[in-house]
Amino acid sequence: MRYLVVLLLVVVFCMPIYAENNFTEREVFFNNDTIKLSGTLSVPMGEGPFPAVVLITGSGPENRDEEVFGFKIFKIIAEHLSNNGIAVLRYDDRGVAKSEGNHSTATSLDFADDAIAAFKFLEQQEKINSEKCGMLGHSEGGIIATLSNKKHSAIDFIIFMASTAIPGDKIINFQIETINKKAGKSDEEIAEIIAVQDMIYEAIRNDSDLSEVEQVLTDLTLKEIENMTDEEKEFITDPLQYAKYQTRIAMYKVKSVWFKYFITYDPGTDIESITAPVLILFGGKDLQVPVELNKEPMESALMKDGTKNFETHVFPEANHLFQKADTGQYDEYTQLPKEFVDGFLETIAEWILKR
Numbered sequence: 506m507r508y509l510v511v512l513l514l515v516v517v518f519c520m521p522i523y524a525e526n527n528f529t530e531r532e533v534f535f536n537n538d539t540i541k542l543s544g545t546l547s548v549p550m551g552e553g554p555f556p557a558v559v560l561i562t563g564s565g566p567e568n569r570d571e572e573v574f575g576f577k578i579f580k581i582i583a584e585h586l587s588n589n590g591i592a593v594l595r596y597d598d599r600g601v602a603k604s605e606g607n608h609s610t611a612t613s614l615d616f617a618d619d620a621i622a623a624f625k626f627l628e629q630q631e632k633i634n635s636e637k638c639g640m641l642g643h644s645e646g647g648i649i650a651t652l653s654n655k656k657h658s659a660i661d662f663i664i665f666m667a668s669t670a671i672p673g674d675k676i677i678n679f680q681i682e683t684i685n686k687k688a689g690k691s692d693e694e695i696a697e698i699i700a701v702q703d704m705i706y707e708a709i710r711n712d713s714d715l716s717e718v719e720q721v722l723t724d725l726t727l728k729e730i731e732n733m734t735d736e737e738k739e740f741i742t743d744p745l746q747y748a749k750y751q752t753r754i755a756m757y758k759v760k761s762v763w764f765k766y767f768i769t770y771d772p773g774t775d776i777e778s779i780t781a782p783v784l785i786l787f788g789g790k791d792l793q794v795p796v797e798l799n800k801e802p803m804e805s806a807l808m809k810d811g812t813k814n815f816e817t818h819v820f821p822e823a824n825h826l827f828q829k830a831d832t833g834q835y836d837e838y839t840q841l842p843k844e845f846v847d848g849f850l851e852t853i854a855e856w857i858l859k860r
Contacts, residue, residue: 528587532603533594537622543603544569544596544623546630547587553632556639556857557592558664559623561616561653563644564767566608569595571643573826576843578643585850591857594627612766613645617652624653624660637661637860639781641853642668644794644825645767651775662860664784664853667794667825670776670803673767674706676794683792687834701725709765715756722752776806783807783815784856786849788823790833816856820846 530547549555560579562571570577583593599606599619620640628635639662642650647668654660669676678699685695704718726748730741741747758764785803787796796819807815824830827849828841 526584526588528584530587533626535596535622535626537599537619540599540606540619541604542596542599542606542619542622544594545583546592546594546627547583548592548630548632549587549590551590551632553592554634555590555592555632556637556860557594557627557630557633558586558639558641558662558857559620559627560593560595561620561640561642561646561649562598563646564763566601567598568602569597571595574839576826576828576838578826581845582641582850582853586854586857589854589858591854592627592630592633594623596623610762612763613648613770614652614766616645616649617656620649620653621657624657628659639663639857639860641666644668648770648772651772651779654779654781655775660781662782662784662857663779664786664856665803666786667788667791667827668772668785668799668803669794670773670799670806672769672771674702674769676798677768678702679795679798680793683795684834687792687832697725705759706768709759710769715760719752719756722755723748726751773802773806776803777810779807780812782860783812784853785815785817786827786852787817787819788825788827788830788833788846789819789821790823790830791825792833792835793825818852820849822846823849 528547528549530545532543533546534541534543536542560571560582562579570580572578579595583595586593597604598608598616599611600608624638624640627633628638638660640650640653640660641664642648643666647665650663650665654663681698681702682695685698701718701721704721705715707713708715708718727744730738730744730748785800787794787800789796800817800819804815804817807813820827822829823846824833824837826838827845828838829846830837830841
């Protein structure tokens, strides 16, 4: 009897623990041409078929959870949706974690091909309703969803999560102005920074030599060092070398094919052609994709020639990651709880299920 009890305990403690989860998860692999991509497919318990959504990360190399400072944005979204009857596919960007390919040589258009490959794979899985499959794009992921829709008309719905409707150069300049104002910089200092940015855009558009821009950036950094406090200067032993190093870091992204595409592409034009239902989500304290700069252009684009079946939700206290924020500044991201503002997850799930 004693051995039977021990055996029962072993069996109990070795059983999978699902807690409150009402879905199954499995790792999957799919291909975009020669690139092998890896992700996680979560499917609700039951017979189905279930509506489903592909999650598309924002700019920069991201893993399938779109993890930012420990906040696993897509993991939390996937688990909530799958617990509420919606299947979810999230995947590592090309060149990240278990996905093959080179992230640094790709543009938003290339990432759209990856998203379409994910979408087609999702449609073919068991228990998935292929006529109710959509995309959710966060930040640049919204641009990628828009491009995907242009190339693949079978997408049944789109969710824009803090996504832009205007060209990238306008977004970057607005970010510079807003963030530097909140950091206490003067209008003159901000104007100087934006002038350098405009020089960069002009050079990139015309494929011009960037050496002049690099010198201006170095000089600007040296000027900033001069205005630092003695405490801030303590670790800068060679100001010129420090300034040149900062310039190299800044120019690395600027010289990429991704940057040129981002600053010249106008997503509003392709948003006009979307005919599927759309859910638009903004954070009121988002300093990266400000609601006041993107809401009206996005809604106008959808009303012009595309779908008029859309809803917009603004979460007044939310930052770019849809955390409840105080200022919305980047430095808050590490300090805030790793959770979404109230009602955010519910809004997404309810809207999908209503479709």
